[in-house]
Amino acid sequence: MNDKNTTHTTHALWRYWRGLGGWNYYFLIKFGLLWFGYLNFHPLANLVFMAFLLMPIPALRLHRWRHWLAIPIGIALFYHDTWLPGISSILSQGSQLTGFSADYLLELVTRFINWQMVGAAFVALIGYLFLSQWIRVTVFTVAALVWLNLLAIGGPAFSLLPSAPSTAATPGPAATPASADDTANGQLPAASGPPTSANLTAYLDRFYQQEKKRATAFPASLPADAQPFDLLVINICSLAWSDIEASGLQNHPLWAKMDIMFDNFNSATAYSGPASIRLLRASCGQTSHRDLYQPVNNQCYLFDNLAKLGFKEQLMMDHSGVFGNYLKELREEGDMQAPLMSQAGIGNELASFDGEPIYNDLQLLNRWLEQQKNGGEARTATFFNLIPLHDGNRAVGSKKTADYAPRAQQLFDQLNTFLDQLEKSGRKVMVVIVPEHGAALVGDKMQMSGLRDIPSPSITHIPVGVKLVGMTAAHPGSPLQVKTPSSYLAISELVARLVDGKAFSADQVDWQTLTQGLPQTAPISENDNAVVMQYQGKTYIRLNGGDWVPYPQ
Structure with missing residues (x-):
C-alpha cells in the first residue's frame, strides 16, 4: 500500500x-x-x-x-x-x-x-x-x-575553441631545471609538468621564493676616480608597446635615440601605485602584490642605495599625487622622501579625469635641468612621474577625453627635444624611461578598452629605454636590444654597473659586455585580485585565488 x-x-x-x-x-x-x-x-x-x-x-x-x-x-x-x-x-x-x-x-x-x-x-x-x-x-x-x-x-582549464598563441606573450627559454643559485644569477625557474592548476600554483610559489633571494650588489663606496653624473628615471603612466603600435608611433625618433632598449620588459602590474613602488624597490627581486605593502630591507630601495653613494634624491611629478594616495604610497612603500619639485609657474594644456591640472612636462624637465646646473650637486638621482597619457585626460576647457595618439606624439616630441637640449648642456645624465604600465588602448575578450583590473600581457609589456647623455665615446648606431625576459631588477643591476660614472669619460663603451648577464625575470604580473603568467609559452590567469585558466585569445 x-x-x-x-x-x-x-x-x-x-x-x-x-x-x-x-x-x-x-x-x-x-x-x-x-x-x-x-x-x-x-x-x-x-x-x-x-x-x-x-x-x-x-x-x-x-x-x-x-x-x-x-x-x-x-x-x-x-x-x-x-x-x-x-x-x-x-x-x-x-x-x-x-x-x-x-x-x-x-x-x-x-x-x-x-x-x-x-x-x-x-x-x-x-x-x-x-x-x-x-x-x-x-x-x-x-x-x-x-x-x-x-x-x-579533466581539469579547470578548458576551451570550446582552439586558442591561438598570444601575440603579446614573450616566449621563454626551454624549461630546464634551475637551482636556486642559477635563478639568482639570471636563470628562469623551471616550468615542468602539464599546466594543471596545482602545477601552475607551484610554479608561482617557486618563483616568489626564488625572487626573495635576489638583490643588486651596490658597492660600499665609490672609487676615487669615479665620475659624477645624474640619474633621471622617467616613469610614464599608461604606455605599453601595444599602445605605441595602436597609435602608429613605433618609429618615433625618440626610441632610435636610446642606447639600450629592453624588448621584453614586464611591468609586473597594471596599476600606477604598485608599478612605481616596484620601480623604487628595483634592487630586490619581484614580490607578490600583497608583499608590496609589507616592510622590506633597505637594500631593496634603488634610490636609497644611490643616496648612500652620494647621490642626492629628487622627486618630480606633473600632477599633485593626491589621487589614489599616489604620493603617499611613494613615501610609505617606496621610501621616496625627497621634497616634490615646485610646479609653480608651469603651464598646463591638459586636465586629468578628476579635473586636476597636468603640468607641461618639457617645462618641468627644463626647470630640472636649470636646477642641476645651478644646484651645485655633483650627483643626483631623480624620480619623475608623469601622467599625460592616462585614460580620461582632456584638454583644458573640454569635457571630452583627448585622443591618445596626439597626446603620445606630443609627449614623445617633448622628451626628444629635452634629450637634444640635454646633449647641448654638457651635463652627464643617465636617462631611464620606464612606463608604469599600458593604457589598454585595445581591449580584449577579458577587458574593455581602458580597463586594467587584469594585468594582461598587452598592458604589462612596456618599452624601457636607457640613454647615456654626455659621453665621450660614440653612441651605438642603433639601440642595443636586450631580448631576454626582464623586469625592474635588470634596471637596478644596470645602474649598479654604471654607478661609478666611468662609462661617461671612457673613450669606448663595450655595450655587449655592459648588458651581458643582466637578471632575467619570468613574465609574471599581479594585481590585488588577478595573477597572469606565462607557462611553457602560453599565458594563464587566476582570478580571486580560484583555478588557473588559459588567457582567452
Whole structure:
C-alpha cells in the first residue's frame, strides 16, 4: 500500500515538470559568449542553478516565486562568469571612483556598451522565440551544460575553441631545471609538468621564493676616480608597446635615440601605485602584490642605495599625487622622501579625469635641468612621474577625453627635444624611461578598452629605454636590444654597473659586455585580485585565488 502511494506521488510530482522556459535564453547567451571566449565559465555552478530552475514544484505560486528568486541569483552568477572585476576589487577602488568627474563616468559607461553584442543578443532572442514554437529547447540546453561539466572533469582549464598563441606573450627559454643559485644569477625557474592548476600554483610559489633571494650588489663606496653624473628615471603612466603600435608611433625618433632598449620588459602590474613602488624597490627581486605593502630591507630601495653613494634624491611629478594616495604610497612603500619639485609657474594644456591640472612636462624637465646646473650637486638621482597619457585626460576647457595618439606624439616630441637640449648642456645624465604600465588602448575578450583590473600581457609589456647623455665615446648606431625576459631588477643591476660614472669619460663603451648577464625575470604580473603568467609559452590567469585558466585569445 505504501509503495503504491509513493509511486502515485512520484508520478504526480513529475507532472509538474515545466522546463526552463525563458531561462533557456539566459543559458544560450552564456554558451554563445563562452564559444567566443568572453566568459570565465563555471560549469558546476551553472549546473546547480539549472537544477534549481528545473526542480518540479506542484504549487504554481511557489513556482513563480522561484523564478523571482532566481533573477538576482542569475544576475550574480552571470557576473561571476564574466572577466569583470570582482566585488572586492570594486569596493577597494570605490574611493577612487568618487574622484572621477561625471563626464568621465558617463564616458566609461558608454564605452562599456558593446552594440555589436547587443545586436547579436537581439538576433539570438528572435531565433530562440521562433524555434521554441516547435523545439523543446530545454533538452538541448541541459545536454550542452552536462557536456561542459564532463569537459571540466579533466581539469579547470578548458576551451570550446582552439586558442591561438598570444601575440603579446614573450616566449621563454626551454624549461630546464634551475637551482636556486642559477635563478639568482639570471636563470628562469623551471616550468615542468602539464599546466594543471596545482602545477601552475607551484610554479608561482617557486618563483616568489626564488625572487626573495635576489638583490643588486651596490658597492660600499665609490672609487676615487669615479665620475659624477645624474640619474633621471622617467616613469610614464599608461604606455605599453601595444599602445605605441595602436597609435602608429613605433618609429618615433625618440626610441632610435636610446642606447639600450629592453624588448621584453614586464611591468609586473597594471596599476600606477604598485608599478612605481616596484620601480623604487628595483634592487630586490619581484614580490607578490600583497608583499608590496609589507616592510622590506633597505637594500631593496634603488634610490636609497644611490643616496648612500652620494647621490642626492629628487622627486618630480606633473600632477599633485593626491589621487589614489599616489604620493603617499611613494613615501610609505617606496621610501621616496625627497621634497616634490615646485610646479609653480608651469603651464598646463591638459586636465586629468578628476579635473586636476597636468603640468607641461618639457617645462618641468627644463626647470630640472636649470636646477642641476645651478644646484651645485655633483650627483643626483631623480624620480619623475608623469601622467599625460592616462585614460580620461582632456584638454583644458573640454569635457571630452583627448585622443591618445596626439597626446603620445606630443609627449614623445617633448622628451626628444629635452634629450637634444640635454646633449647641448654638457651635463652627464643617465636617462631611464620606464612606463608604469599600458593604457589598454585595445581591449580584449577579458577587458574593455581602458580597463586594467587584469594585468594582461598587452598592458604589462612596456618599452624601457636607457640613454647615456654626455659621453665621450660614440653612441651605438642603433639601440642595443636586450631580448631576454626582464623586469625592474635588470634596471637596478644596470645602474649598479654604471654607478661609478666611468662609462661617461671612457673613450669606448663595450655595450655587449655592459648588458651581458643582466637578471632575467619570468613574465609574471599581479594585481590585488588577478595573477597572469606565462607557462611553457602560453599565458594563464587566476582570478580571486580560484583555478588557473588559459588567457582567452
